[in-house]
Amino acid sequence: MENISPLKAVMEIWKVKRGKPEDVLSRQQSRLADLINFARSNSQYYAQKYSELPERITSLQQIPPVTKSELMDHFNDWVTDPEITIEGVKEFVSNMSLVGYLYLGRYMVSTTSGSTGVPGIFIQDKDSDTIMKTLMAIRGTTKLKWSDILKVAAKGGRNAAVCSTAGHFTAFSTAERLRLKRPSNGKIRAFSIQSPLSTLVKELNEYQPALIGGYATAMEILAEEQKAGRLNIQPVAILLGGEKLYPNVREKLGSVFQARVLDLYGGTEATAMTFECEEGQFHVNTDWIIFEPVDEYYQPVPPGKQSHSVLITNLANRIQPLIRYELTDRVIMSPESCKCGRPFPVVQVEGRTDDILKFSTNGQIVHILPLALKTIVEEIPGVRCFQLIQTAPDQLTVRLEVDEGNLRDQVWENVREALLDYFATQGLTNLLIEKSDELPQRNPKSGKYQHVWVDYHE
Ligand SMILES: [Zn+2]
Numbered sequence: 001m002e003n004i005s006p007l008k009a010v011m012e013i014w015k016v017k018r019g020k021p022e023d024v025l026s027r028q029q030s031r032l033a034d035l036i037n038f039a040r041s042n043s044q045y046y047a048q049k050y051s052e053l054p055e056r057i058t059s060l061q062q063i064p065p066v067t068k069s070e071l072m073d074h075f076n077d078w079v080t081d082p083e084i085t086i087e088g089v090k091e092f093v094s095n096m097s098l099v100g101y102l103y104l105g106r107y108m109v110s111t112t113s114g115s116t117g118v119p120g121i122f123i124q125d126k127d128s129d130t131i132m133k134t135l136m137a138i139r140g141t142t143k144l145k146w147s148d149i150l151k152v153a154a155k156g157g158r159n160a161a162v163c164s165t166a167g168h169f170t171a172f173s174t175a176e177r178l179r180l181k182r183p184s185n186g187k188i189r190a191f192s193i194q195s196p197l198s199t200l201v202k203e204l205n206e207y208q209p210a211l212i213g214g215y216a217t218a219m220e221i222l223a224e225e226q227k228a229g230r231l232n233i234q235p236v237a238i239l240l241g242g243e244k245l246y247p248n249v250r251e252k253l254g255s256v257f258q259a260r261v262l263d264l265y266g267g268t269e270a271t272a273m274t275f276e277c278e279e280g281q282f283h284v285n286t287d288w289i290i291f292e293p294v295d296e297y298y299q300p301v302p303p304g305k306q307s308h309s310v311l312i313t314n315l316a317n318r319i320q321p322l323i324r325y326e327l328t329d330r331v332i333m334s335p336e337s338c339k340c341g342r343p344f345p346v347v348q349v350e351g352r353t354d355d356i357l358k359f360s361t362n363g364q365i366v367h368i369l370p371l372a373l374k375t376i377v378e379e380i381p382g383v384r385c386f387q388l389i390q391t392a393p394d395q396l397t398v399r400l401e402v403d404e405g406n407l408r409d410q411v412w413e414n415v416r417e418a419l420l421d422y423f424a425t426q427g428l429t430n431l432l433i434e435k436s437d438e439l440p441q442r443n444p445k446s447g448k449y450q451h452v453w454v455d456y457h458e
Contacts, residue, residue: 004127009134016287017139021343027287031315032060039321042080045071046321060290065298065311065324068120079123079320081107089121093168094381100176107319108177110170111378112268119378122268128317135272135285136264142277143262144237151236155210157187160235162200162214162222164375165192170268171213171242193218193372196426201231213239217356220249221367223256235259241266242371244349265349269322270314274347281334283344288316291347292324293331303335306350328449354452357390361428368426370452376422380414382406385440390454395432399440 004012016024036057039046053062071078075086083104092103093111103109108124124132163171175190191203193215204212204222212219212235219238225231238253241264254261265282266273273289274282284291293307294300301307310331311324334346354370370388377386377398387399396419402411416433423431442449 004130006130006134009130010138013134013138017342019343024287024343028290028315032290032313035315035318035321035323038318039323043321044077045074046323060292060324063324065326067326072120081319084123089123093121099168099173100180108173109168110173110268111168119384120268123320124317125319131288131316132272135275135288139275139285140264140272141262142275143260148236148260152210155236156208158207158209159188159211160204160207160209160213161188161190162193162212162218163190164194164371165190166194166375167379169375170271193369194376194422197221197225197367201225204231204233208233210236211239215371216240216243216245216249217369217371219253221356221369223253226256237262240264267327269325269327270312273312277338277340277342279338279340281338281346282349283338283342284347286344289314293333303333306330306332354450355454357452357454359428359431360393361430366426366428373419373422374451376418377415380411380418382411383415387440387450388452390456392456394430395434397434397436399436399438401439
């Protein structure tokens with residue numbers, strides 16, 4: 001799989017789209033064998049972790065799972081290019097003027113707190129980027145018809161990425177990278193969810209995107225703006241990802257914008273993990289991603305039953321091998337194949353979701369997007385985990401855990417200031433922000449880790 005050309009990736013991904021499940025499986029298995037060999041010889045971390053395993057691994061279940069915190073703790077031994085160091089990568093991502101540029105001139109870098117609360121830094125090499133992009137372009141657009149594509153072109157082909165601009169996040173850095181490739185054509189632009197809503201609306205009205213991508217919570221608020229007549233855009237399609245899309249929100253977006261709604265379940269670790277078909281089902285791209293729903297002891301969970309988490313193996317990326325890597329998503333594999341007839345299994349995701357917060361100022365309600373807040377806090381040096389809880393109409397409580405060696409009080413002060421600054425840009429200057437004595441924790445009932453929620457009754 002060395003130096004896959006974009007054309008080769010297209011041919012390969014296209015061919016399998018209508019193939020048989022056995023074809024998909026045989027591709028997966030040969031890629032897996034290559035990846036394991038590669039990781040053993042090029043990643044000190046995996047070499048050591050697998051040292052007791054037989055030379056020829058015959059079943060995935062022989063391989064111990066890995067977690068984000070474990071990999072992040074062994075970052076320099078994990079990566080397969082010795083020029084990459086955690087120190088260097090951290091310096092790169094702390095510089096916001098480098099969003100959209102390549103680290104060491106050749107690697108895409110994205111940061112995430114993901115769904116476990118532990119921050120992660122993920123690196124992709126060129127081949128992986130080519131494959132993920134091609135999967136998105138070919139399979140991720142399955143629901144678009146040719147007439148939609150013509151309409152997109154007729155409307156000028158502009159693509160708006162409504163995303164968090166507070167750090168090197170996948171959506172933002174991807175949009176910036178494409179923009180920087182052809183700075184003058186204006187076909188793609190990132191719009192900040194940290195902007196005051198009126199600014200975001202004004203900018204989108206000026207830009208008139210043919211395609212708009214973003215988080216479901218952000219698009220839901222924009223739909224309200226469109227309904228109220230302040231926003232006036234006519235996108236052909238809305239591309240969603242990163243948050244659970246509820247059927248009522250999907251319906252609302254489709255009817256308010258008169259646009260096709262496409263959803264994607266993926267993550268920073270594997271952007272094109274699934275695609276949505278005409279039947280509205282998520283199919284796992286199992287030729288490039290191995291997807292194993294497991295229980296709390298990492299034992300396989302059969303189709304039809306809800307998992308505790310999922311182990312993924314990304315067969316496209318060698319620079320930072322992810323082999324049986326735990327994603328804390330709860331999923332159910334469908335026991336039946338999809339009506340569309342594609343050879344890829346169908347998954348339902350319980351999904352991660354944070355609440356939209358509502359604060360009031362001078363009799364006006366201000367909606368605050370969970371992602372806007374979340375990404376501001378996770379970019380503050382020293383923050384390990386956090387949770388933001390609205391505990392009253394004008395109050396936000398912060399649970400905070402800091403990295404070892406950092407002064408808790410200083411990190412807290414920085415968090416508080418960043419939040420106050422952000423709220424001030426939204427016209428909210430009278431909020432009380434207080435620190436909780438509790439550390440961040442999973443919801444004891446659902447076991448889910450939520451970052452932002454409302455915990456009071458109006
Ligand atoms: Zn289908």
